[in-house]
Amino acid sequence: MKAAIVTIGDEILIGQIVDTNSAWIAEKLTLAGFEVQEMLSIGDDAQQIKATIDDVFTRVDVILMTGGLGPTKDDITKKTLCDYFGTTLVFDDSVLENIQNVISSFTSLNELTRNQAYVPKNCTVIQNRVGTAPITWFDYMGKVLVSMPGVPYEMRYVMENEIMPRLQAKYDPDAYLKRVFIVRGYTESALAMYIADFENNLPDGFGLAYLPSPGLMKLRLFVRGEHRLQEMNEQVRRLTMLLDDAIIAESDITVENILGERLFEKGLTLGTAESCTGGKIAHLITSVPGASRYFKGSVISYANEEKVNILHVSQDSLDRFGAVSETVAIEMAKGAQQALNVDCSIATTGIAGPDGGTDDKPVGTVWICTTYKDKCVTKKYQLGKFREANIMRASNNGLLQLLAMIE
Template identity: 80%
Template sequence: MKTAIVTIGDEILIGQIVDTNSAWMAHQLTLAGFEVEEIQSIGDNAQQIKDTIDNVFQRVDVVLMTGGLGPTKDDITKKTLCDYFGTTLVFDDSVLENIKNVVSSFTSLNELTRNQAYVPKDCTVIQNRVGTAPVTWFDHKGKVLVSMPGVPHEMKYIMENEILPRLKQKFEIEAYLKRVFIVKGYTESALAMHIADFEDNLPEGFGLAYLPSLGLMKLRLFVRGEQRLPELNEQVKKLKGLLGEAIVAEKDIVVEKILGERLFEKGLTLATAESCTGGNIAHMITSVAGSSNYFKGSVVSYANETKVNILQVSQEALNRFGAVSEAVAIEMARGAQRVLNVDCSIAITGIAGPDGGTDEKPVGTVWICTTYKDKYVARKYQFGKYRDSNIMRASNAGMLQLLEMVENG
């Protein structure tokens, strides 16, 4: 069953906001067994909206639209859909009652908000339990168009609780089967070469998607149809045999969560000492719910005096080897372990760029030391020329390096 996603709003086209709705919706639709044929973003223009509907309905069975349903004059989607489907707006008391329930706790009901109770006459109205703009569902010549608000938390609630269940009931769909692997130690091209024979000999209907991130690869093996589960399991077995210890996880998960799960399972605590990453690892780790069970804190020792005064890095090591060195990385890691009284630490010192590099230590040079109780591992990495990517690569590398130590005991 093919679907299209259309997001409406001039603010998307001029870059004022980022369209996160499409990615989330596409992911949920795919998991539910629907094929997302295309995604479009268009402006608040009535003719463009109507032309887009005409165009996408030639290729898909379901069109899901978000945006343009607010109370202000630039929110034209509802009126435009009336024009497109040849109907008119009528006042719906049940929608007004829902609006009163939504707004009663935090604001008064003004005329613009009240006017959102006007809905197209010839459609199915779905109440928006978390917002004031109602959802409209049109059945059109065997196809469906759904118009939802563009506010992300409203759209997500409506999709999960109303739209996806209704679509599943209306259409017959094939199950979408997938297995995800997080892989370390390969670039995208190197990984593709390593598993080329496997990929070339996949059974008909199978697909393999590569999703690279900085320092990690995500592989998604997929096929449609519940009856193909035994085949999928057989291909998973082959792929695992090829990748071996390069597999960090066998599910769609970020590295900071993988590390956190291992630390929690083993009852270990963690701290970071960060120079060139500026606290990014601490931010990533604490973005995971429950991280307070194992993460104790961070010292962002950007300046050398902070390394000396807080982490107790020796001035001798700084003078002799420089801040970006194995010796300083080790002392930072041991200092964080000691000062914050933890089992494990990650210390990073390097040259993120774009300036500060030398012939001996070019931009992208990073030393990472990880500790696990009385053990430590210190490694030198050479990343690229670009600051943002160097920070992310170093962050991921630090967490992977500690994960390796924890798993190996």
């Protein structure tokens, strides 16, 4: 079954807000077995909404629409859908009751909010248990259009609890089977070359997607149909044998999650000493729920005097080798280990750019030192010219370098 996602709102088109709804809905639909054909963002314009529905329905079975359902004048989706489906708005007491239940604990009911209880006469109304705008479901010439609020947490709640179960019951789509592998040590092109024979000999219907991120590769192996599970398992066996220990996880998980799991399993603690990454590694680590079980803290020693005063880096080392050097990276890592009283540490020092490079140390030069108890590993990375990418790549490389040590 083919589906399309349409987000409505001038605020999306002018960049005032980012459309996160489409990606989230697309993932849910895909995992449920639907084929997402397209995602569109359009403005709060009645003619454009109607023209879009006309056009998209020629290619798909289901349109999932978000936005434009609020109580103010610029929220025109509900009335536009009435015009499109040739119906009128009627007052629905059950919607009013739901609205009162939702708002009773924090505000009083005003006229604009009360008017949200008007719904198209010929639709199926689905109550919004976490908001005031009801969801409307239209069956139209064997196809379905669902209009949902644009507020992300409201949309997600109704998608998971109401819309997806109804769509699956109506269409019974083929299951989407996928396996995700996190791979280290390869660029996208190098990995594609290495596994070219595997990819070229996949059975019909199977696909392999490459999803690169700085310092890491994510592979997604996929096929449609529950009946192909045995084939999927065989292809997974072949791929894991081929890549062996280059695979650091067989699930859609971040490297900071993987490292966190290993640290917790081994009862180890971690701290960071960051110069060129400016706290990015600490941010990644602490974005994982439960990171306090193993992460103690970070010293962001951006200035040389803080390297000396807090991490006890030798002034002589700075003078002789410079801040971007193996010696200073080692002293930073060991200083963090001592200052934070941790088993493991990650230290970064480098030139993120776009300025500051020299002939000997061009932009993108980064030294990373990781420690694991009394062991110490240092490595020089030559990254690129772009600051944001360099910071992200250095951060991922630091996490991967420590992961390799403790494993």
